[in-house]
Amino acid sequence: MRIFLYSLAGIPLLLADAMLLYALPRPAAMLAPGDERWILIGGSAAYLLMHMLVRKPERMYLWGHEFAHLVAAKLFFRRIHQFHISSRDGGKVVMDGTNVLIDLAPYLLPLYSIVAFAAAVVFRKASPWVPDVYLALASFLYAMHVLFSAEGFLSGQPDVKRSGRIFSAGLVLLVLLLWVPCLLAPGLPAGWRGVGAAYGSWFAGAESAARRLFRYAVSLF
Numbered sequence: 001m002r003i004f005l006y007s008l009a010g011i012p013l014l015l016a017d018a019m020l021l022y023a024l025p026r027p028a029a030m031l032a033p034g035d036e037r038w039i040l041i042g043g044s045a046a047y048l049l050m051h052m053l054v055r056k057p058e059r060m061y062l063w064g065h066e067f068a069h070l071v072a073a074k075l076f077f078r079r080i081h082q083f084h085i086s087s088r089d090g091g092k093v094v095m096d097g098t099n100v101l102i103d104l105a106p107y108l109l110p111l112y113s114i115v116a117f118a119a120a121v122v123f124r125k126a127s128p129w130v131p132d133v134y135l136a137l138a139s140f141l142y143a144m145h146v147l148f149s150a151e152g153f154l155s156g157q158p159d160v161k162r163s164g165r166i167f168s169a170g171l172v173l174l175v176l177l178l179w180v181p182c183l184l185a186p187g188l189p190a191g192w193r194g195v196g197a198a199y200g201s202w203f204a205g206a207e208s209a210a211r212r213l214f215r216y217a218v219s220l221f
Contacts (some may be wrong), residue, residue, distance in 0.1 A: 006100075007164045011143055013171055014169065014170040016174060027202040027209075031184055040184075061145075066093055071105065073095045076101070100162075101148065104171060112141040112143055113183055131189075
């Protein structure tokens with residue numbers, strides 16, 4: 001019953017995801033109009049090639065995965081009994097109890113991207129190269145997070161299955177989409193002001209698409 005109810009709640013989340021994806025090209029063009037776009041594409045492509053052809057940084061991702069569980073558990077005041085990571089049998093966080101946000105924290109929080117974001121904010125004025133280097137690194141790390149998260153869903157990780165794949169996919173995709181403009185801010189000439197404008201344009205476009213979809217659905221009846 002729990003999975004069924006969560007799956008019902010996941011359907012509107014997936015619809016919202018679809019609207020945001022449909023409306024994404026316009027704010028994406030606003031955020032990265034020129035060289036920044038190619039830097040982002042290059043960073044993402046570099047990770048994709050490493051993931052597919054060289055070697056997956058599985059241990060690095062595993063540390064981030066389990067640490068995200070730990071951070072979320074602490075935020076919900078859970079008592080941690082064990083935190084264990086090994087290359088042989090993976091990682092494990094033993095706590096008093098869990099919930100859907102603790103379960104999905106490794107997918108909702110791109111921790112390495114957040115660490116790079118914090119570093120870029122601190123050192124933004126240290127060199128004129130910082131924004132470009134950050135965009136390349138951020139896209140590299142974000143691509144890593146997305147690919148490993150997709151593999152977790154496809155392999156049926158227990159974290160995902162506890163609340164059902166439909167709800168988990170809807171929530172994770174929604175949060176990961178919303179992270180994108182925010183994570184780009186330190187590397188963009190327009191900074192936070194441009195990010196705010198992009199969010200506004202994005203949400204307006206998604207709302208407009210949802211209204212058109214609703215009118216079309218009504219017209220069928």
